[in-house]
Amino acid sequence: MRHSRLWTWHILAGLVILVLLGLHMVIMHLDEVLPLAGLNPAGGEAIDWANVAARAKLGFFMASYIVLLGAALFHGLYGLNTIIGETNVGAGLKRFATACLMVMGVALFVVGTYAAIAARGLAMKG
């Protein structure tokens, strides 16, 4: 497989993380200095349950959680796989580690996606 494909997606995932994590930091920490009232309608801390539930109702946030999860998992696990690939362990062990990381990544993505969708469902019910 051409490694440039994985490398390109690794870089693009890093950019996605930069943007979405930046958005997360802004919402969590700059709510008092920026006009973000629509994202924290209950007032108080951005992490208060009422504010979290209000944001979870928005389809954009559900989608951004899923995209951020996918990007973070791919970026992190690909990086970890690269580090393992540069160690002096045997080729068989490296292949096993790659397979484990892929299974782990897919499993975590499924669980996380379910959690994001379920959270929206709960928030919509009120």
Add this chain to the structure above:
Amino acid sequence: MSESKTIHFRIRKFNPETDPAPSWKTFAVPFAKGMTVLDGLHWIKRNQDTGLAFRYSCRMGVCGSCGMLINGRPTLACNTQVAALKAAMVVVAPLPNFHTVRDLVPDLTPMFEKHQAIRPFILREDKGEMDAPTAEFYQTPHELEEYLQFSFCIRCGACMAACPTMATDRDYPGPMPLAQAYRYSADSRDGGFAERAKAVDRKSGVFSCHFGSECSAACPKGVDPAKAIQLMKRRLVFDYLRLFKAKKPCGGVHGQRTTGRREGIPEAPEYTIK
């Protein structure tokens, strides 16, 4: 440092056929102004240890044969003056990241095999012109600049010895072959990028470079292999994203006028040999 002084050479000795492990031996060598490390090794071989093995040829930093680890830095013995080291002791060992044939002689075979794998020559579709050239291909000074500095490589192995990725990953091609892959791919006369991509765009390939740049710091010829590797990465990524517009290899050769002379290029002088 006065001329009457002596300088001490500490040399790693190892014969894999007889020695269980490498050992170190120290020699006192009379210092002379302008003396290189290679001169010192010759003096030791003539006067103190006739069995000392080291590789050399041109003695002027051109052939790349005398690459060795001198005071912790991979470089050429013929190109390193003892006075410039500013040390009382000259510590000499074979290049790291290679097996040792004997004493200061590294086995460079893996390096040359990896070099061969990236097809370090001009690749074109017009086999007829390749096999039996009728004249020279056109190339502008700008096109020459694209790869010129990478063509100064003398394959001494100093960059390979300095590379931290080479130390842990034996499948990694190394700075020299990767830089040469870019050198030929950046040549306007070449059309072999896709073929070379197969050799370097793989696991333990060009993307394993951490951009530590130790290779560029070590190069005795001032080549910047780290830059070539990053340019190769960029070209591969752009190629994947279809952002790289591959140019057709230049086709015009002097004399044939297959594509006509480009604007701004003066008429070639008459051949000196008819």
